Amino acid sequence: MGEPGKPHCGCCGGGEALTEAAACPACGQPGRSVPLRTLQALLAHHSDEALPEGPWRFCDSPACEVVYFGDRAAPVFRKNQLTVRVGIKETAPPHPLCYCFGHSEESLRAEWQATGRLESVESLRVAVKEGRCRCDVKNPSGACCLGDILKAAKAIRTR
Numbered sequence: 042m043g044e045p046g047k048p049h050c051g052c053c054g055g056g057e058a059l060t061e062a063a064a065c066p067a068c069g070q071p072g073r074s075v076p077l078r079t080l081q082a083l084l085a086h087h088s089d090e091a092l093p094e095g096p097w098r099f100c101d102s103p104a105c106e107v108v109y110f111g112d113r114a115a116p117v118f119r120k121n122q123l124t125v126r127v128g129i130k131e132t133a134p135p136h137p138l139c140y141c142f143g144h145s146e147e148s149l150r151a152e153w154q155a156t157g158r159l160e161s162v163e164s165l166r167v168a169v170k171e172g173r174c175r176c177d178v179k180n181p182s183g184a185c186c187l188g189d190i191l192k193a194a195k196a197i198r199t200r
């Protein structure tokens with residue numbers, strides 16, 4: 042699997058378990074670890090100020106504006122400070138699911154309605170397996186989107 046030393050996007054390993062309490066300062070929900078390189082890749086105008094090393098967390102509460110937070114001294118980043126839409130925090134379409142290949146809830150639903158199939162999900166599964174995804178620098182959560190995609194696909198198929 043993958044080249045040694047190359048960061049894996051987490052598809053197979055899943056997210057890191059949270060070892061210490063790290064709650065979002067805005068909504069109080071615990072956040073999942075997110076690599077520094079994800080913030081560096083997705084934050085707009087980050088270059089003028091050096092980002093602290095972290096640890097950084099991703100808040101996945103749909104109603105919360107905060108996307109990234111760190112320890113008490115670290116700045117907090119809200120969704121309007123990212124260069125991409127955070128699908129889970131958006132109420133209006135499109136809701137991006139896969140940032141590497143551009144799939145959204147809406148695109149999957151449209152494919153299902155047009156063809157009765159979800160080929161894009163199958164090709165995504167292959168792409169992830171072959172390591173062709175860059176979720177760590179494309180997906181705001183820094184984690185692989187495959188789980189979210191499969192969940193969305195299941196919801197679409199069973200509707």
Ligand SMILES: [Zn+2]
Pocket residue numbers: 065066067068069070100101102105106107
């Ligand atoms: Zn939050």
